[in-house]
Amino acid sequence: MEVSRRMVNLFGGGGIGRDLNLNLKETELCLGLPGGGGSEGAPKTNGKRGFSETVDLKLNLQTKEAAPLDLKEAQSKNGLKEKNPLTAHDSIKDPAKPPAKAQVVGWPPVRSYRKNMMANKSSKDEGSADQKPSTASMAAFVKVSMDGAPYLRKVDLKMYNSYDQLSDALGKMFSSFTMGNYGAQEMIDFMNESKLMDLLNSSEYVPTYEDKDGDWMLVGDVPWEMFVESCKRLRIMKGSEAIGLAPRAMEKCKSRS
């Protein structure tokens, strides 16, 4: 009974509550995803493409803001009360929904430790806290490893809609570790094939994945949906190691066309 609920809310609460039933859409906190806003990335064409037409893929290794998610690194000494800046994602609401009520202190009655744990996880998995946890009928968790990092991570590919979103997430996951090894290096640009070849010759990191056939491919090779279906695990390796994958990728493309 949506109407009656809204009416009750408009009627206001009892007491000297801090319960402000105002339209707070204007003051709603909205934070775009770092490194690209809400953009979906370059439009993808279906089916076969040559390697040169690979979608732009930026592995965003952020220096700032990303919460140190690698647990073995020096996590904040603030203890349990650390506020994860990425929880700002929680505020991104579907504009079609009615505006959010003002948050009241201590309501719903969930302790900060629990809230922080949930926020940390949803940001690690890069799922918008807004989404129902079971949006996908079956989440597509795959393991992600980065050469040199001591522990694996997992991502639910169904949480993303594009390579851009995925690369943002990967960048955040491994940024703290990478920064330790790679100093000031920030963005890796896949703008064009020649730059890509430069990259593969360098010691920069490149995301690769193992597909259903057991082959290792460069991420960005196939349309997003096909990638989600076929990806079994991800591995972020040095460009120089990935160089062997480029021709294989080309072959596969050719065999499909």
Added chain:
Amino acid sequence: MSEEDGDHHSSEATSTNSLSGSHPPDQVLETVLESVLQFLTCRRDRNAASLVCRSWHRAEAFTRSELFIGNCYSVSPARAFARFSKVRSIYIKGRPRFADFNLMPHNWGAHFRPWVSAMARAYPWLEKVYLKRISLTNDDLALLADSFHQFKELELVFCEGFGTRGLSKVAYNCRQLRVLDLSDTEVTDDNVDWISCFPEDETCLESLVFDCMENDINFDALERLVARSPLLKKLRLNRYASMRQLYQLLLRAPQLTHLGTGSFGLIENVQNMDDNQECNYYSSAFAACTSLVCLSGFKDVMPVYLPSIHPVCANLTSLNFSYTNINPQQFRSVIVHCHKLQTLWILDSVCDEGLQAASETCKDLRELRVFPVDADEDIEGPVSEVGLQAISEGCRKLQSILYFCQRMTNEAVIAMSRNCPDLLVFRLCIMGRRQPDSVTGKPMDEGFGAIVKNCQKLTRLAVSGLLTDKAFWYIGQYGKLVRTLSVAFAGDSDMGLRYVLEGCPRLQKLEIRDSPFGDAALHAGAHRYYNMRFLWMSSCRVSRQGCEEIARSMPRLVVELVRYDGEEGSFMEGDSNSFTVLYLYRSLEPPRNDAPESVTIL
């Protein structure tokens, strides 16, 4: 897993200091009495025994070995220890529960210092300390470790203020330590490797719980500690333990009965096995733990590893998945094996479907807690009245439920009241404030009314949703055994609170926020407050004058007014007559002098 369990009366038999009466005590009678009273363990029975006459009062005081202080400010250490001279274990509770939700300043009080200093002098043989919502420092722990040579058990729940330095003192000095349990407790990282401070010989450790600690530990030291602790039964790791480390520990300690798995998803970056092989690998370690009955942790689970716990599911009586964001299918694949489960804590990510699966398998379920992944008010929730109804139909022996949801109906709540008459604890949190029945649009009065009417053993109730004064009439009328009542954003007028205060004969703890109850209702309960542990009212309609009148007319009541802005996390400026929290409690002592600036004691 020790959030808010059942509570007990605090020992309130007022001790008059006239024990040195005119009659010499009958020594033989007292000796006999003491020998008998030794066997009396329940503290309510002991309280009753102590009221019989002076002789019984003395004998009981002499034989009480477990001291329970329900409110650390209701009695001073000196007074308590003067009466009870042979205490071996002490339970102390501090802050009120609503303080957990940012409604009170962090420095509000409840310090361990005065207690531990007095205990060090009064009870050098002390063996056990259990603290809940208490602030303690490293120095307090050091004093504890130095003063009690037979110290055996330390349990800290919802505590804070200390760090690994204090822990290291306890580990090092308390050579007979059996239990070191930190639950939901904040521990700062003083850069001390406390695990390495345990003595090098075989230890007496039976329980080591540190799953809430947000810092890394020395795993090698932990492994060696576990290897030399043959009596270890309970081990709860924090989320910094990796899968491989967990595996190694399981091999060392297959005798474990309670295991906290940490993250269950921190996987070493070694690519030598595929998922299935890894699962089988870990599962063999679990299979060896034939005594395992309680599993928790899974704080960052890699769902593909869940099958490795299947070997132990059939024996589990307790499963805590409350930090485990898994979908219904993943949950079902686990729960379907857990026939003996009695305690289940989960996240609402399992959806109504998951609850349905639990209700089909867990016929012996006694306690269920469903926490929200997303503690937000304006979203679609994954669990609803459907899940509650399913649980009520499948789990008839249910005694305790905590259920967070976005929508609920009276029908489902009424069904639960009929299907689960053994309910002791019913806590329903409909997250949208003042939200009515999602099907009929009516208030939730009838649902909660049915609960208090049909569940006659009910001792704890938390209400939510749209509620009129009628709901409170039901509670006052039928809640004969209710001791704890939590109210938020509910009621129409003073009558609501009056119904409760004029009914509910066993009411001990009443916590209310953001409800339209004012001075008249506050005064209507004056005759009750000496028989209650506390009353909490925040953001209601009571005024300063109203509180002052109560304080004046009831000298043994401590009336605290707190001005705290939870959002800013600071003392609220402005009109000194305004306040956010009224917290009143009975006390044998004059008002405390350790309150911060934001607290005014009338």
